[in-house]
Amino acid sequence: MEQKKNILSVKNLSVSFKMYDKGLEQKDLKVISNLNISVQEGEILAIAGSSGSGKSLLASAILGILPNNASVDGIMTYCGMELTEELQKKLRGKEIALVPQSVAYLDPLMHVGSQVVGVRGTLEKMRTAFKRYELSKEVETMYPFQLSGGMARRILLSTAVIGDARLIVADEPTPGLSKEMAKDAMGHLRTLADEGRGIILITHDIDLAFEYADRVAVFYAGTTVETAPVEDFRNGPESLRHPYSKALWEALPQNGFKPIPGTQPYAGSLPEGCLFWPRCPVRTEACMKGEIPSRSLRGGEVCCIHAT
Amino acid sequence: MNTLKYLGSTLIRMLLLLFGVSIVCFFLIISSPIDPVDAYVGSESNISQEQKDVIAEHWGLNDPPVQRYITWLKNLLHGDMGDSIAFKKPVVQVLKERFVTSLVLMITAWVISGILGFILGILSGVFSGSVMDRIIKTFCFILSSTPAFWIGLLLLIVFSVNLGWFPVGFAVPVGKAAEDVTLLDRIYHLILPAFTLSITGVSNIALHTRQKIIDVMKSEYVLFAKARGETTWQVIKRHGLRNIAIPAITLQFASFSELFGGSVLAEQVFSYPGLGNAATTAGLKSDVPLLLGVALFSVLFVFAGNFIANLLYGILNPEIREGSEK
Numbered sequence: 001m002e003q004k005k006n007i008l009s010v011k012n013l014s015v016s017f018k019m020y021d022k023g024l025e026q027k028d029l030k031v032i033s034n035l036n037i038s039v040q041e042g043e044i045l046a047i048a049g050s051s052g053s054g055k056s057l058l059a060s061a062i063l064g065i066l067p068n069n070a071s072v073d074g075i076m077t078y079c080g081m082e083l084t085e086e087l088q089k090k091l092r093g094k095e096i097a098l099v100p101q102s103v104a105y106l107d108p109l110m111h112v113g114s115q116v117v118g119v120r121g122t123l124e125k126m127r128t129a130f131k132r133y134e135l136s137k138e139v140e141t142m143y144p145f146q147l148s149g150g151m152a153r154r155i156l157l158s159t160a161v162i163g164d165a166r167l168i169v170a171d172e173p174t175p176g177l178s179k180e181m182a183k184d185a186m187g188h189l190r191t192l193a194d195e196g197r198g199i200i201l202i203t204h205d206i207d208l209a210f211e212y213a214d215r216v217a218v219f220y221a222g223t224t225v226e227t228a229p230v231e232d233f234r235n236g237p238e239s240l241r242h243p244y245s246k247a248l249w250e251a252l253p254q255n256g257f258k259p260i261p262g263t264q265p266y267a268g269s270l271p272e273g274c275l276f277w278p279r280c281p282v283r284t285e286a287c288m289k290g291e292i293p294s295r296s297l298r299g300g301e302v303c304c305i306h307a308t
Numbered sequence: 309m310n311t312l313k314y315l316g317s318t319l320i321r322m323l324l325l326l327f328g329v330s331i332v333c334f335f336l337i338i339s340s341p342i343d344p345v346d347a348y349v350g351s352e353s354n355i356s357q358e359q360k361d362v363i364a365e366h367w368g369l370n371d372p373p374v375q376r377y378i379t380w381l382k383n384l385l386h387g388d389m390g391d392s393i394a395f396k397k398p399v400v401q402v403l404k405e406r407f408v409t410s411l412v413l414m415i416t417a418w419v420i421s422g423i424l425g426f427i428l429g430i431l432s433g434v435f436s437g438s439v440m441d442r443i444i445k446t447f448c449f450i451l452s453s454t455p456a457f458w459i460g461l462l463l464l465i466v467f468s469v470n471l472g473w474f475p476v477g478f479a480v481p482v483g484k485a486a487e488d489v490t491l492l493d494r495i496y497h498l499i500l501p502a503f504t505l506s507i508t509g510v511s512n513i514a515l516h517t518r519q520k521i522i523d524v525m526k527s528e529y530v531l532f533a534k535a536r537g538e539t540t541w542q543v544i545k546r547h548g549l550r551n552i553a554i555p556a557i558t559l560q561f562a563s564f565s566e567l568f569g570g571s572v573l574a575e576q577v578f579s580y581p582g583l584g585n586a587a588t589t590a591g592l593k594s595d596v597p598l599l600l601g602v603a604l605f606s607v608l609f610v611f612a613g614n615f616i617a618n619l620l621y622g623i624l625n626p627e628i629r630e631g632s633e634k
């Protein structure tokens with residue numbers, strides 16, 4: 001693991017939106033704050049967390065396609081270079097690829113083939129990608145609504161391999177898929193990772209993350225509270241560091257289905273101090289003020305002052 | 309099979325509509341206070357009441373209304389639309405002559421409003437929220453709440469009367485022999501009426517296109533296209549135009565009714581001798597056969613527009629086109 005190259009590292013990333021409150025009062029709505037992740041070659045990093053935690057915005061932030069009223073803070077590094085806006089513009093669709101959720105991300109009125117080619121691919125590359133995913137030539141002239149679920153997944157994957165992506169951001173690639181198809185989709189991502197790519201798997205399906213990822217980052221209220229090797233998550237709460245990760249583990253059906261009391265705070269009404277303190281069973285006075293820094297612990301990263 | 313069924317039901321609907329419109333029109337005209345004989349002979353003439361009665365009897369004006377309608381309908385089914393009182397010519401001939409003149413006007417206006425509206429809509433939608441967007445939007449709102457004849461009058465006053473750039477009316481120069489009239493003459497006379505007529509259509513198509521392109525730019529497939537390296541311009545070219553063209557074209561064909569309605573007013577303002585102008589004349593002279601003829605014709609015209617809109621939608625939209633093959 002130590003020898004592998006870092007493909008992407010994100011340090012202290014924040015994303016906020018300019019919003020107009022009542023009247024003309026303008027305020028910044030922070031949806032991602034102090035987020036830290038890194039992905040290496042050949043690795044699948046799962047970003048797991050319940051919906052509404054701003055995970056999809058992370059994908060847009062990495063690709064540089066956030067809406068105009070968003071502002072980004074923090075440092076992103078891609079293969080040792082700072083990932084500036086210009087670099088993002090140059091790399092997206094080539095070295096950095098997004099694998100979206102569903103066919104809704106394809107133009108309904110355009111043949112699938114020319115969409116896979118896009119503006120940066122070629123016909124030959126598209127055919128190679130189609131061959132790789134066993135898509136027949138007829139598929140090229142099909143419209144998105146004519147694709148079966150499985151075909152659609154493979155089409156979306158071919159958009160990533162056509163540009164020889166080194167970093168793939170897969171945003172919720174499995175919802176709505178049957179168990180077998182989800183497995184199949186994850187298998188494809190695994191292969192892509194084994195070929196040396198770095199993959200960020202954004203998902204709310206925690207089971208899936210535990211099964212296929214190399215490392216898991218737990219996402220809560222717009223930040224990563226813990227990043228740890230997947231084995232720790234398989235081992236259970238004793239190996240985990242953050243109270244929220246432990247609670248998530250215990251909330252899984254196979255581990256007792258214990259719900260976490262309370263709800264995730266919304267952007268705009270985040271608590272001071274540790275974002276999790278209102279729901280944390282082991283909180284102390286110290287947790288409720290100041291910023292809680294991320295620190296290394298037992299081969300992982302954690303954002304909790306009391307974690308051991 | 310489905311196509312046949314569709315065509316059949318469309319045809320039946322059209323016939324019913326024609327029938328209904330003709331009845332309503334007929335009874336509206338005969339309850340008009342304008343006496344056709346008076347309108348025909350003119351108020352200045354000194355024709356005696358007896359002579360007027362003879363004319364009325366000759367035209368069948370003294371028959372009960374229902375009988376008059378049935379006579380008209382019978383003749384129509386034999387292909388005879390009767391003679392126009394106002395023009396003293398067979399109605400079919402008037403319709404033919406007038407329609408050709410109107411068609412040029414309407415097509416010109418239709419094309420201008422379509423293209424102009426589409427472009428304005430795209431510009432304002434892509435840069436929504438910008439100053440340009442606000443200007444275009446305001447412009448459209450003003451236009452759509454302004455009657456066409458008023459704009460026509462305004463243009464007439466400014467460009468024809470004050471500036472003298474354009475003729476004050478008619479389709480050809482007054483007093484020029486028909487064979488001497490050049491194409492340029494016709495175009496010259498067409499500009500202001502066509503522009504007037506196009507103006508009302510512009511705002512409709514522009515506002516519609518604007519909304520559509522805003523939706524498209526917010527769509528997931530545009531987000532993905534950007535993620536794959538497309539610039540804003542490429543996104544518009546590859547996905548924007550494709551996805552807004554179908555609704556825009558459909559809307560434009562479905563707007564035949566406004567086009568026809570607008571042409572009545574625009575032609576009146578510019579004394580442009582088209583179908584709309586003939587309709588006004590027919591109304592003012594209680595010319596029953598001609599007015600019925602124009603009414604039926606306008607129904608056919610609007611119906612054709614809607615029919616083409618439906619057909620095109622099916623042809624252009626792959627989901628309907630290829631979906632039905634399965």
Ligand code: SF4
Pocket residue numbers: 242243244274275276277278280281282283284287292303304305306307
């Ligand atoms: S910092 Fe305090 S409140 Fe936050 S998770 Fe750790 S123990 Fe709980």
